[in-house]
Amino acid sequence: MSTIYLNLARVSAAPIVIRLFVLTCTALAISHWWCYGPSLITWGILAAAAIPVVLYLAYEHDGPSPKTEPYGSFHLALNVLPGHERSRPQTEWLNMGYWKDTSTFPDACEALALRHLACLSYEDVGHGCGDSLLLHLSHRDIPRPLSLTGITSLPEQHNQASLRLHHYISNYAPALSPLPISLYLGDAVFTPGLHHCAYHFRTRELFVSQCFERLDPVAGRLSLADMCFEPASDSSWTSVFAARCIARLLSLPSSNLVTRQEYRTQMERIGYTNIVIEDISVHVFPGFTAFLATKGLMWKLFAGIIRSWWRGGGIDRVLGIHVQQPCRDATNEYSRMMSD
Numbered sequence: 001m002s003t004i005y006l007n008l009a010r011v012s013a014a015p016i017v018i019r020l021f022v023l024t025c026t027a028l029a030i031s032h033w034w035c036y037g038p039s040l041i042t043w044g045i046l047a048a049a050a051i052p053v054v055l056y057l058a059y060e061h062d063g064p065s066p067k068t069e070p071y072g073s074f075h076l077a078l079n080v081l082p083g084h085e086r087s088r089p090q091t092e093w094l095n096m097g098y099w100k101d102t103s104t105f106p107d108a109c110e111a112l113a114l115r116h117l118a119c120l121s122y123e124d125v126g127h128g129c130g131d132s133l134l135l136h137l138s139h140r141d142i143p144r145p146l147s148l149t150g151i152t153s154l155p156e157q158h159n160q161a162s163l164r165l166h167h168y169i170s171n172y173a174p175a176l177s178p179l180p181i182s183l184y185l186g187d188a189v190f191t192p193g194l195h196h197c198a199y200h201f202r203t204r205e206l207f208v209s210q211c212f213e214r215l216d217p218v219a220g221r222l223s224l225a226d227m228c229f230e231p232a233s234d235s236s237w238t239s240v241f242a243a244r245c246i247a248r249l250l251s252l253p254s255s256n257l258v259t260r261q262e263y264r265t266q267m268e269r270i271g272y273t274n275i276v277i278e279d280i281s282v283h284v285f286p287g288f289t290a291f292l293a294t295k296g297l298m299w300k301l302f303a304g305i306i307r308s309w310w311r312g313g314g315i316d317r318v319l320g321i322h323v324q325q326p327c328r329d330a331t332n333e334y335s336r337m338m339s340d
Contacts, residue, residue, distance in 0.1 A: 075129075077295060078105050092129035092160065095225065098280065099287020108287060110135065115320055116223035117142050123149040130161030134168055137179075147180040158185040204256045209270045222272070224321040229257050267323060278320040285310045 079089035081104060089106070097108025098115065113132040117139075124132050127150040136148055152158050162183050169181075204226070211222050258266065260277060267275050285306065292303035 078291075081106065091131055092164075093131050094128040096284050096288045097291075098283050099291075100283040103287070103291075105291055108291075112225055112284075114139070114142075116225065116322075122147070123151065125151050127152055127157070127161060129157050130164045133161060133165060133181075133183075137165075137168060138172070144179065148182075150181075150183045151186065153186060155185060158183060203253050204258075205266050205270070208267065208272075212270050212272060222321075222323045226263075226321055228260050228263050230259055263321075272323040274323065276320075276322045280320045281310065 075092060075094050076089055079091045079093055081089065091106040091109070093106055093109030095109050095112050097105060098112035099108045100111070102108050102111060109131065113135060117132075117135060122136060122145045127133050130150070133148060133150050136142055136145055150161060152161070165181060165183070208222060215222060260279070264275055264277055289303035289307045292299040292306075294300075
């Protein structure tokens with residue numbers, strides 16, 4: 001059985017926090033302008049939005065050079081366990097976590113990854129710094145796969161994951177039988193037996209349709225931790241504007257702004273069967289934002305904006321998606337629809 005796992009629920013760095021703050025201030029300024037016309041309050045809000053941008057640019061100018069600090073380490077602070085603040089964390093997770101039965105960030109991130117593992121041939125698309133890949137080698141409850149493939153589009157994460165896997169295999173698993181491991185830099189889908197970066201995908205629908213063509217026709221599975229958008233009202237311009245801001249913030253194509261039902265419809269149109277879509281937001285956002293609020297002012301601001309968006313309009317949802325046994329008869333029909 002081959003499995004492709006895509007993790008889109010990633011944590012972003014400090015620039016994301018600044019973008020969120022700027023977008024929020026801009027939205028407030030536009031709303032105030034619309035209701036009351038131009039005023040000192042409007043310009044004050046816009047000025048407040050400009051301050052963190054200037055400070056961040058100044059920090060970047062005076063900060064460490066990419067040549068001396070090639071790998072960003074902002075996420076390490078999130079992985080530090082209580083009582084171990086002075087030592088480097090053993091994990092480098094980057095997702096938002098599944099907080100149902102835990103209160104620590106590494107455990108929550110591992111719990112989210114474990115919802116999608118256990119297979120014979122496994123590919124992780126967007127594996128971050130390699131923690132989800134290491135689970136296959138170190139977790140006692142996960143059967144060892146026959147092959148392991150990882151793909152990321154970020155050079156720093158690709159290099160770090162490669163180093164960590166090599167270190168683990170050399171020091172902790174030298175007696176294990178050789179396991180084919182292939183890590184690639186770029187955007188790609190998995191081709192069993194070939195293991196090459198074959199297709200670049202720009203939208204979610206294109207990606208899952210390419211996965212459909214390459215999964216095992218009997219036992220293949222596509223598993224995703226993804227996001228969808230559920231505005232409180234189709235006619236609410238504030239909900240639509242907020243969704244557009246989120247998409248802009250996360251560099252998402254507008255075609256990926258789909259509801260849960262639209263998500264399912266896309267999967268069915270491609271030809272997938274046994275589609276299971278779970279809304280796991282209640283076990284993601286509350287725990288994640290509560291954790292971020294303990295990590296300092298900027299992270300607390302980030303957490304507050306995420307919390308208000310989630311509670312205020314049901315704009316975004318984190319989904320656990322599992323698709324099995326793709327129906328091959330639908331492939332040609334979907335290909336004809338896409339070419340028309």
